[in-house]
Amino acid sequence: MTPGDNGASTPEDDDPFGYLYADGQARGAQPPSGSGGYGYPNAVSRVRPVGERTYGGQQQAPQAQYGGQTIPQQQPGAGYGQSPSAAYQAPETFPGGAPTTRQAPSNPGRGRGPNTKGLLIGAIAVVAAVVIGISVAMMNGNGDDNKANGDASTTPSQSQSASPSPSSTSSVSASGELPKIDAKALRLDGGTSVASDVKGAKADGGVYVSGFNHVGAKVTWTVNGIQKAGDFRLYARYSIPGVDANATLSVNGKANNQPIGLKNFIGSPKGDYEKGWQSTWAPVTLTKGTNVIELACNDGNQCDALFDQLWLE
Incomplete structure (x- = not known):
């Protein structure tokens, strides 16, 4: 490689089908082999397992977002029900995650609605008190009216029987x-x-x-x-x-x-x-x-x- 020619090792010049063309063959392009590589020699290899990528020689597991938190995804090859690493946690453990159990009401004894029997008894008591008060007021009023009429009336009234006197x-x-x-x-x-x-x-x-x-x-x-x-x-x-x-x-x-x-x-x-x-x-x-x-x-x-x-x- 010379200062003026970067060769075919740069990603922008890496044509996976260069071996089909004359200029590609001149540059040394080869068809795919059993190793999984193809294209120019020393070309950037782009074939990798889905979701797998290396940075600095360390493989990173794919990640997903859940409830506003980043959750590591299960590594390929992990068994069912087994965590790929100790860092994995269920979504319910993250803030904002969905609850897994139903909470009981804070006061289950109050679920039967209002105490209608108590309300009915109170209403009856109020009505009875009003009726008694009106009756007493009417009796007092009638007594006063009768007294006034007896004092001022000019119409003769009927008498009541009484025990006879022994003499005149x-x-x-x-x-x-x-x-x-x-x-x-x-x-x-x-x-x-x-x-x-x-x-x-x-x-x-x-x-x-x-x-x-x-x-x-x-x-x-x-x-x-x-x-x-x-x-x-x-x-x-x-x-x-x-x-x-x-x-x-x-x-x-x-x-x-x-x-x-x-x-x-x-x-x-x-x-x-x-x-x-x-x-x-x-x-x-x-x-x-x-x-x-x-x-x-x-x-x-x-x-x-x-x-x-x-x-x-």
């Missing part, structure tokens, strides 16, 4: 409750009497005062123990035969300016005493202590009525 005298109870009297406990004058043939009387035994339908008839009630003088209401339960009536009301011998009205508030049929039971009231002024209350049929009164109870409020 009644007293205020120790608790301050005002008294009530049945017909048979009243003092009867002027041809009045008790009877029970007309149904509907609330007095004990269904007894009522009859014979009040003529001038001079009178019933008297003596009330003891009024603790403080003032204005009260006298209630009377009566029956009329479908026709308005009235009577003179006196307190302690003094007649009221207006008679007590015994009107047909309920519109009962004419001539039917049994369907004519109803109530009325009139204002009275009482003194402290004992008071005498009278109902009388005087001139100018329309007195066709039956009485079964009187009471104060």
Whole structure:
């Protein structure tokens, strides 16, 4: 080889088929031999096992990329399941490699979903509390309304039965409750009497005062123990035969300016005493202590009525 001629040993001049041409034969190109070489003498040999290359006399194994890491490949001739070198590691051991086992949930006991039974019980408790609160509020409101209506109402109200007094005298109870009297406990004058043939009387035994339908008839009630003088209401339960009536009301011998009205508030049929039971009231002024209350049929009164109870409020 001369300085001006590099010969056929350079890779760019290495023609593997040079032995087929005259100029190649002149340069000494030879056909392939059993050794595996071909081309020019001293030419660069390019025949090598796939994946094998030498650098500085040391064979390097092919490498591959996996999960961002370089992984050595198995050397030719290595047995199945045997590592070609101690440097080989499974892909799972590299950062970012795929996991080989499935991790169990951190809290397996929570996999059954929300506790619907607990939620249902809580909702029922809330609804029950709301219903109870509304019921209590309505009861309190109704009580206040009834109290207000009782104080201000001008419409006669129905009475309730009470035990009869042993005489025409009644007293205020120790608790301050005002008294009530049945017909048979009243003092009867002027041809009045008790009877029970007309149904509907609330007095004990269904007894009522009859014979009040003529001038001079009178019933008297003596009330003891009024603790403080003032204005009260006298209630009377009566029956009329479908026709308005009235009577003179006196307190302690003094007649009221207006008679007590015994009107047909309920519109009962004419001539039917049994369907004519109803109530009325009139204002009275009482003194402290004992008071005498009278109902009388005087001139100018329309007195066709039956009485079964009187009471104060």
